[in-house]
Amino acid sequence: MKSLLPVINAGLPTDLVQPFAARVARDATPLRRRAVEQLQVNLGKLCNQTCTHCHVDAGPTKTRENMDPWTAMRVVELARDCRDLQVVDLTGGAPEMNPAFVDLVKEFRGRGIRVIDRCNLTILRKPGFEWVAPFLAEHQVDVVASLPCYLEDNVDGQRGDGVFRHSINALRQLNELGYGDPNAAKKLDLVFNPTGPSLPPDQHRLEEDYKRELQSRYGIRFNRLLTITNIPIKRYAMYLAKQQRLEQYMQLLEQNFNADAADAVMCRSLLSIAWDGAIYDCDFNQMIELPSVGPTAPVRPTVWNIDSLDSFATRDIATADHCYGCTAGAGSGCGGALI
Numbered sequence: 289m290k291s292l293l294p295v296i297n298a299g300l301p302t303d304l305v306q307p308f309a310a311r312v313a314r315d316a317t318p319l320r321r322r323a324v325e326q327l328q329v330n331l332g333k334l335c336n337q338t339c340t341h342c343h344v345d346a347g348p349t350k351t352r353e354n355m356d357p358w359t360a361m362r363v364v365e366l367a368r369d370c371r372d373l374q375v376v377d378l379t380g381g382a383p384e385m386n387p388a389f390v391d392l393v394k395e396f397r398g399r400g401i402r403v404i405d406r407c408n409l410t411i412l413r414k415p416g417f418e419w420v421a422p423f424l425a426e427h428q429v430d431v432v433a434s435l436p437c438y439l440e441d442n443v444d445g446q447r448g449d450g451v452f453r454h455s456i457n458a459l460r461q462l463n464e465l466g467y468g469d470p471n472a473a474k475k476l477d478l479v480f481n482p483t484g485p486s487l488p489p490d491q492h493r494l495e496e497d498y499k500r501e502l503q504s505r506y507g508i509r510f511n512r513l514l515t516i517t518n519i520p521i522k523r524y525a526m527y528l529a530k531q532q533r534l535e536q537y538m539q540l541l542e543q544n545f546n547a548d549a550a551d552a553v554m555c556r557s558l559l560s561i562a563w564d565g566a567i568y569d570c571d572f573n574q575m576i577e578l579p580s581v582g583p584t585a586p587v588r589p590t591v592w593n594i595d596s597l598d599s600f601a602t603r604d605i606a607t608a609d610h611c612y613g614c615t616a617g618a619g620s621g622c623g624g625a626l627i
Contacts, residue, residue, distance in 0.1 A: 305538050305539065305541075305542045305609055305612070307609065308607050308608060308611045309607050311542070311545055311612075312550055315545070315547045315550075316550035316551060318604070319556070319604065319605040319607055320556070320602060320603065320604050320605060321555065321556055321557065321559075321569075321600060321601055321602060321604075321605060322556050322557055322601070322602070323372040323557060323598075323601045324370055324372055324373065324557070324558075324559050324597050324598060324600055324601055325372050325373065325557040325558070326374065326375040326376075326377060326554070326557055326558040326559075327363075327367060327373060327375070327376050327377065327559055327561065327597070328376075328379060328558055328561070328570075328571055328622065329355075329376065329377070329378055329379070329392070329561045330379050330380060330381070330560065330561065330562050330563055330571060331354065331360075331380050331381065331383040331385075331386035331388060331563060332350070332353055332354030332355055332380055332381045332383075332385075332386050332563040333350035333353040333380065333381045333563070334347075334348070334350050334353070334354050334380065334381045334385050334386070335347055335348065335350065335381040335385070335408065336385070336410060336411055337382075337408055337410060337447055337448055337451065350381065353563055353564075354381070354385075354386055354563055355386055355388055355563040355565075356388075357387070357388055359563070359565045359591060360388035360392060362565065362591045363561055363591055364392070364395050366591060366594070367396070368399075369596060369597070369598070370596075371598060372598070372601075373401060373597075374401065374402060375401065375402045375403075375404065376396045376401055376402070376403050376404070377403075377404040378392060378393070378403065378404065378405055378406065379571065380406065382407075382408055382411045383406060383407075384405070384407070384411050384417060384420045385417075390423065393405075393423070393424075393427050393429055394427065397427045397428065397429065402430060403427070403430065404429070404430045404431075404432050405424055405429050405430070405431050405432070406432050406434075406622075407424075407431050407432065407433045407434075408433070408434050409433045409434065409435065409454065409455040409458040409459065410451055410454040410455060410458065412461060412462075413457055413458055421461050421462060421465055422465065424462075424465075424474075425462075425466060428474050429474070430474065430475040430476075430477070431462060431467060431474075431475070431477070432477045432478075432479060432514065432622075433458075433459070433462075433476065433477070433478055433479065434455075434478075434479045434481070435455055435459075435478045435479065435480070436479075436480055436481045436482075436483060437480070437483065438497070438501040438502050438505070439452075440452040440453070443455065445483065446481075446483050456506050456508065459476075459502075459508045459510070460506070460507070460508060462476055463476075463507075463508060463509060468508070468509040468510045468511060470511070475511045476510045477510065477511055477512045477514055477624075478498065478510050478513050478514065479513075479514050479516055479624075480494060480513055480515045480516065481516055481517075481518050482517070482518060485518075485528055485533050485536065485537035485540065486540070487517060487540065487541075487544060487616055487617040488515035488516065488517060488618070488620070488625070489515070490618070491513060491514070491618065491624055491625040494513055495512065495513035498510075498513050499513075512624070513624070514622075514623060514624030515618075515620070515624055515625050516620050516621075516622070516624065517613045517614065517616060517617070517620035519610050519613040519614070520534065520537055520538060520541070520610055520613060521572060521576050521610050522575050522576070538609065538612070540616070541612035541616040542612050544616040544617045545612060545616060546615055546617060546618070546619060546627070548619070548626075548627050549614070549615045549617070549618065549619025549620075549626045549627055550615040550619075552619055552626040553611075553614050553615065553619065553621060553626065554570065554621035554622055554623065555569045555570045555573075555605045556605070558570060559597060559600055560573065560574050561591060562574050565590045565591040565592055566579065566588060566589070566590050567580050567582055567591065567600070568580050569581075569605045569606050570614075571622070572610055572611075572613075572614075573608075576610070578608055579606065580600060580603075580605075580606060581603050581604050581605070581606055582594065582600050582603065583600070583603075
């Protein structure tokens with residue numbers, strides 16, 4: 289019997305899934321990074337929301353687990369010499385709540401690098417953060433915003449009472465600043481996560497539904513809908529375990545393994561940096577502290593014990609059974625469906 293404890297941090301054993309590494313070895317190309325084209329920086333776990341699907345375990349009480357200015361400066365130093373870097377993805381928690389957010393945006397946008405703000409929307413309406421939306425627009429930061437449904441009850445059930453109303457108001461503010469127009473430089477993408485233990489529906493068809501409903505009900509426009517599978521780790525795994533549906537969900541993911549999706553996963557071109565400077569192959573590995581197979585192995589790699597981010601190119605990617613979430617069905621990554 290194989291334990292998923294290192295993966296889900298929930299203490300539930302199961303022998304119902306084939307190990308992910310064995311499945312890839314049998315059916316897909318080896319998981320190895322091609323180049324470091326995307327840098328995802330988690331600025332911390334502090335957030336103004338507490339969502340059931342959050343794999344980060346973020347919330348208003350997480351005041352200590354946040355990137356300090358010295359670590360942020362070290363990230364900047366390393367990124368300056370990263371030859372293939374195209375995108376910097378700022379996430380959290382609510383990344384805008386970290387004081388380093390502003391300087392990081394200015395640094396990377398000043399270099400012409402695309403910057404993404406993983407925004408929960410409600411932060412734009414929080415007192416003291418009125419500056420965020422105009423700042424994003426001024427620096428042409430692309431916004432990727434969570435909105436798991438266009439129906440109020442579904443959103444509030446997953447993310448808390450009143451979240452949908454505040455999210456709609458934030459989207460209207462972004463529209464007023466020029467976000468969501470098809471030809472505008474500022475992009476506004478929305479993220480859909482299933483509310484239950486299921487795979488996302490077809491991304492293109494759901495995007496059509498979102499655009500129709502949000503326009504007709506609220507006059508809101510956006511660029512793309514990104515469908516992302518909920519990954520069975522941390523808070524979401526505990527949520528499923530309490531419902532006695534965790535093993536069922538793991539079986540669903542394994543049964544829908546897609547080798548083409550495995551060939552397109554984001555970790556083949558991405559590195560993830562945690563709030564404390566530790567380096568991982570993706571945000572999900574970061575949350576279960578599964579370190580990257582970097583140049584300092586077997587020592588855990590951090591921004592302080594490496595000389596170059598490019599040293600992670602062409603290296604094998606660390607995997608565990610939660611990786612079935614990114615390779616099931618149409619696949620799933622921070623940019624939505626993979627195929």
